Amino acid sequence: MPVGTLVTMDPHLLRTFVTVARLASFSGAARELGYTQSAVSQHIAALEGDLGLPLLARRPVAPTRAGERLLEHARPLLLRLDAARADLTRMAAAPAGDLTLAAAPLAVHPDTLAALPATRVTLRVLPRDEIPAALAAGTADLGIVDGLAAPNDPLRLPDVAPLTATRVAEAPLAVHLPAGHPLAHRPGLRLGDLIDARWLDAPAAGLPLDRLRAAHGTPGFRPALRYDGTDVRTLTALAAAGHGLTLLPATIPPAPGATAVPLTEPRLVHRTELLRTGEPAGPAATVAAALTTPPQSARVGHPARRG
Amino acid sequence: MPVGTLVTMDPHLLRTFVTVARLASFSGAARELGYTQSAVSQHIAALEGDLGLPLLARRPVAPTRAGERLLEHARPLLLRLDAARADLTRMAAAPAGDLTLAAAPLAVHPDTLAALPATRVTLRVLPRDEIPAALAAGTADLGIVDGLAAPNDPLRLPDVAPLTATRVAEAPLAVHLPAGHPLAHRPGLRLGDLIDARWLDAPAAGLPLDRLRAAHGTPGFRPALRYDGTDVRTLTALAAAGHGLTLLPATIPPAPGATAVPLTEPRLVHRTELLRTGEPAGPAATVAAALTTPPQSARVGHPARRG
DNA sequence: CGACCGGCATCAGCGTTTCTGATCGAGGGT
DNA sequence: ACCCTCGATCAGAAACGCTGATGCCGGTCG
Incomplete structure (x- = not known):
């Protein structure tokens, strides 16, 4: 063509x-x-x-x-x-020995950290949407991004350069509620039950509220306290203190005084993906291989190929 | 910045x-x-x-x-x-009176056609992935695309230009089976039941198989006959003749000798969206308004804003 | 009220870029 | 062995794009 x-x-x-x-x-x-x-x-x-x-x-x-x-x-x-x-x-340029890893706040999983070599690594936490640009600009060699998605669905990422995304993990989701909350003892929750609740608005650290609205197809999910940091423990603590609900991957333990109730409907998962530019080389290749033992790869440059 | x-x-x-x-x-x-x-x-x-x-x-x-x-x-x-x-x-250039509409094969719905003005309209059927490019290049004024998606999820489209996508419709999905097929009398089917079946491979007309594989997270869905045309009636007829299964929006009636069984799992819908470049002007605006009575708009240029 | 000042438009001039056309060497086919 | 095609290279000519100078307009301050 x-x-x-x-x-x-x-x-x-x-x-x-x-x-x-x-x-x-x-x-x-x-x-x-x-x-x-x-x-x-x-x-x-x-x-x-x-x-x-x-x-x-x-x-x-x-x-x-x-x-x-x-x-x-x-x-x-x-x-x-x-x-x-x-x-x-x-x-x-020859592949340097140093490795810079750009990660979204919720994307750094203990397993991930275990896969990193001991030295010459920089881990940089960035807002999710800036990670593709960081990779493209060469500021980072490898990226770890996360987001809400239907099971087995690749994440939606800004399309700034031909990047390769590989699935790292998928985890179910849980809503963090203060222990005294009327719904805290349910075995599972549906998103529809929580439209009218007040939610923590933590665009940098958590899962953005507009993604919830899109997933449920309604407005609602009113923001309560807004948290601009990236620390997840603060976020869970805020939920425990009753400042609002949060939806987090089930791997994150609730703070004392809070309960994490699994989300049953809609079927969404917290997915984390590894991003790289073209062929990985040097130490990036090793880390990339270690992080993606079950290889399930997909090009993100032209998402419609799969749609 | x-x-x-x-x-x-x-x-x-x-x-x-x-x-x-x-x-x-x-x-x-x-x-x-x-x-x-x-x-x-x-x-x-x-x-x-x-x-x-x-x-x-x-x-x-x-x-x-x-x-x-x-x-x-x-x-x-x-x-x-x-x-x-x-x-x-x-x-x-001044907005011309003529209107060119680029549509994916399965995206042309009777309601859509009813909304079109009587004259000076060209309807052009293109493969799904080429529609954004056609809009961007000015070959078409409005686009109608379709695809598989989770409910209320926007479609994934190639990101060639800042386009605006608006939801037009969502329909459940149905698997077309020949009447004699062992599963033809089930009230509903799960995708997992059909991994080992043979499927029609109709990338131009139907829903691409690799999208199914992605949705289910497995390989499988072996291709049987490949159909390169865009005619849906041929597709349903092929399914009736036993050349393979197809997944189609439930609005499409099965051919004689075939049954359409609703897909129950995973929760996927056939979604169709209207695409336009920036502000619609001239006759395009009228048609766009007519097609999107319940306005649910989203920018596709930077999909990660919502993820 | 007039002078001044900051900001954008316009113009001539010149240095650089970027074409063309000609020429050369290397392969491949007859 | 010859020719023919293809790509590299070079010199010259045309075109381009930048600077510095100047003009014009509007707002501000003495």
Whole structure:
């Protein structure tokens, strides 16, 4: 299949456009990018002339409707471009002995830690959505991400670069409730029972509430206390203290004063996956192999192949 | 957050690289792209020099390991770039009166057809995975895609451009069996009961088998007859004739001599979604509104926001 | 009210990039 | 042995993209 025939839209122009939009200033963008203000002006003029549309309102500088749209295209495009470059230049360099692992907060499982070599390892905890970008940019060699999914369903991840995802583990889910909660003694809970409850909102550490809403197909799941850290023990403690419910993998023990009740419906699991760029090399390969004993691999770049 | 600082990797160079790789020929690519062979040679040299890696073996011309990797980056990149360009230039042109609708084979539902205006409409049936690209390229104004999904889960689609997906319908699933089949009189079937059966392999028309394997987490689901068309009636007839089983939305009636048995486990639905680029305008807006009476919208560009 | 100042547009000029066209060496087929 | 195709390389010409200077507009302050 032939790849398109248009091309143009020089990434340099896109980059200055994005910068101008972010700073709301031509001269500011020029300073940041190391250009003359004149050059920046010409860049924007070139883009607008090429597309036949005004992209920015001047005085004050703000993107037009078309400009907004171009930003939506340009930002991921530049991300991918940098990712491609980083990936390829990495292939040129010899594989270093050091290994950097980027992990989402709930994705670091004791088994995982046991599989790591003793030395020259950096473990970096990042928000889930930034891990693919970190891999792509070469900031990390291996990624561990987690999320809610139907059993055996791969996770949905931002598509910034051709990454390979491998299933590491799946665990059932449990709702953490304070011991005195009326539902705390049930053997199992359905998500529908808990729509009207108040939930901890912990986007960095836990499972985001909008994912629950999507899974159940309703709004609801009102946020109570918001926790911006990544520490899971704090989260369970908050649940024990009655600040709201949390849904966590069943492998996480509840804090004293709390109970973890298995979630029975819908059939969701907490899935963790290993992410890597292309062929693993050097120490990354060893760790990757150790983490994925039952190999169940899937490409995430083009998810629709499986849909 | 600032967008990366590297840039370079001129798309023109990437385009000639992709073309050279596809044609396995420098001069062939030159002919196709309207360059001199000399220019193509210099393009490749520039890329290789820039990255510090050989990308192509000469004589015969074939991508190296690094070249393969670059292709994986470059192809979606160019796709996105063209999509961005097409999207923006479309904004420049006045919205035409004509409406082109790209639909996956199983996604065209009677209700959908009823919602269409009487004139100036083109309905084009495409493989599911090509619909986002068609929208992005401006070949179609609206897309209708379908697929297997957990209830209330959005579909997984190739991420070529910022598209908006809206739920149109969800239907339960049914397995089509010949009337004489031992399981034909069951009230319901579980997917696990059918791993060892032979299945129709109809990637263009039906639900792909590898999606079933993913849903059940096992290999199995051996392909029997392969059907490359997109006609659903043929598919049901093939199932009736005993050429293999098919899984179809329960809204599709079985052919004479066949029975449709509801699928009870796992909890999967046949979901159809409406796709559009940014803000709908002109007649597309009317149709889009008509198709999505209960609005349940979601951005597909960055699926991880919900996971 | 007028001068000033910051910010974007425009222009000429020049250095660099990036084509073309010609030439060369290496293989492969006749 | 010859020719023909293919890719690499080189010199020159055209095109491109940057800088620095200048112009214009709007807001601000004496």
